[in-house]
Amino acid sequence: MNKLKFRNGDEVDAIGLGTWKSEKGKVGEAVKIALNSGYRHIDCASTYGNEAEVGEAFSEIFSERKVKREDVHITSKLWNNAHKKEDVIPALKQSLKDLQLDYLDLYLIHWPVAFKPSVAAPKSDDDYLSLQEAPIIETWNMMLEAKKQGLVKHVGVSNFSIKKLKILMGETEEVPEMNQVELHPYLQQNELLKFCKENRINVTAFSPLGSGDRPDGMKADNEPSLLENEVITKIAKKHNASAGQILIKWSEYRGTGVIPKSTNEGRIKENLESANIKLDENDLKEIADLDRHFRYVTGEFFVTEGNSYENIYDD
Numbered sequence: 001m002n003k004l005k006f007r008n009g010d011e012v013d014a015i016g017l018g019t020w021k022s023e024k025g026k027v028g029e030a031v032k033i034a035l036n037s038g039y040r041h042i043d044c045a046s047t048y049g050n051e052a053e054v055g056e057a058f059s060e061i062f063s064e065r066k067v068k069r070e071d072v073h074i075t076s077k078l079w080n081n082a083h084k085k086e087d088v089i090p091a092l093k094q095s096l097k098d099l100q101l102d103y104l105d106l107y108l109i110h111w112p113v114a115f116k117p118s119v120a121a122p123k124s125d126d127d128y129l130s131l132q133e134a135p136i137i138e139t140w141n142m143m144l145e146a147k148k149q150g151l152v153k154h155v156g157v158s159n160f161s162i163k164k165l166k167i168l169m170g171e172t173e174e175v176p177e178m179n180q181v182e183l184h185p186y187l188q189q190n191e192l193l194k195f196c197k198e199n200r201i202n203v204t205a206f207s208p209l210g211s212g213d214r215p216d217g218m219k220a221d222n223e224p225s226l227l228e229n230e231v232i233t234k235i236a237k238k239h240n241a242s243a244g245q246i247l248i249k250w251s252e253y254r255g256t257g258v259i260p261k262s263t264n265e266g267r268i269k270e271n272l273e274s275a276n277i278k279l280d281e282n283d284l285k286e287i288a289d290l291d292r293h294f295r296y297v298t299g300e301f302f303v304t305e306g307n308s309y310e311n312i313y314d315d
């Protein structure tokens with residue numbers, strides 16, 4: 001499998017397991033199945049509400065010593081209500097406690113959006129902090145402080161546009177090591193990918209299969225299906241593979257990480273096995289032609305009338 005390399009030489013397997021929407025009562029088993037099947041990259045976040053159960057699974061697997069902690073890359077993310085500088089390290093320590101870990105491999109600022117500390121999901125403009133109350137550079141500096149303290153090995157961001165990366169990079173000496181963003185054939189983000197590559201920022205693709213299990217309130221009417229796209233299904237048939245495997249392999253070809261979510265044993269294993277598929281130039285050309293700038297995870301749930309975050313993505 002392809003690996004992504006950090007600036008200090010550390011590496012992470014391109015394919016990891018996503019855990020957003022993985023239900024309590026299922027997520028721990030999914031993580032254990034993944035680690036026992038060969039996954040060495042797990043994507044978590046405090047806002048997924050399931051880190052404690054993921055932590056139980058880590059504890060069980062690492063205590064068995066069949067998989068070593070140091071061989072697994074574990075990511076978590078700072079939620080939007082902990083951007084104030086005094087809140088960053090306590091939020092990180094809570095994730096470490098829930099995940100039963102001494103350190104994270106990667107900690108990301110989840111969104112370039114700041115809520116008041118008491119707010120989990122904003123309902124009105126009053127629920128946001130202003131840029132003066134929570135300057136992103138102060139949040140970033142605390143991420144770097146967490147790295148200095150050895151609580152995390154690498155730090156990065158998520159859902160950052162080129163414009164927002166440039167603002168951050170203009171004010172810091174240590175630029176993000178990762179940008180985790182939505183990426184799939186309908187949203188190829190070639191410009192962002194090029195910018196990140198030029199600046200040695202690794203990229204991880206989220207919602208690579210189209211995030212079909214989002215709650216209805218987060219879905220647009222008549223969303224296009226990636227898994228049922230006729231080009232993808234045709235290529236899948238040609239390679240005797242599933243549509244999901246083609247989508248995952250395509251991300252690997254582009255040099256990004258990719259973190260498909262599943263709590264189903266068969267699909268967890270199937271997704272990892274996509275590493276064994278080989279796509280040809282014609283497949284890649286046909287998939288490149290599917291780009292249509294379509295987002296599944298729009299960030300609309302952060303928009304309240306009049307707040308200043310209406311265009312999270314600057315596009």
Ligand SMILES: NC(=O)C1=CN([C@@H]2O[C@H](COP(=O)(O)OP(=O)(O)OC[C@H]3O[C@@H](n4cnc5c(N)ncnc54)[C@H](OP(=O)(O)O)[C@@H]3O)[C@@H](O)[C@H]2O)C=CC1
Pocket residue numbers: 017018019020021043044110158159180181205206207208209210211212213227242244245259260261262263264267268270271297
């Ligand atoms: N940084 C950020 O802001 C974000 C990060 N993420 C991260 O990315 C991960 C993946 O994205 P997510 O939005 O969850 O969606 P995905 O694109 O990974 O899609 C998940 C859906 O696909 C199904 N599925 C999984 N494998 C297959 C397969 N081989 N064939 C058919 N269906 C399949 C899953 O069902 P089942 O479980 O039943 O298999 C689930 O319904 C998240 O879980 C999270 O870790 C996601 C969104 C935003």
Ligand SMILES: CCCCCC/C=C/C=O
Pocket residue numbers: 020045047048121297301
């Ligand atoms: C309470 C969960 C809200 C999720 C918002 C979007 C983030 C998705 C995945 O990371």
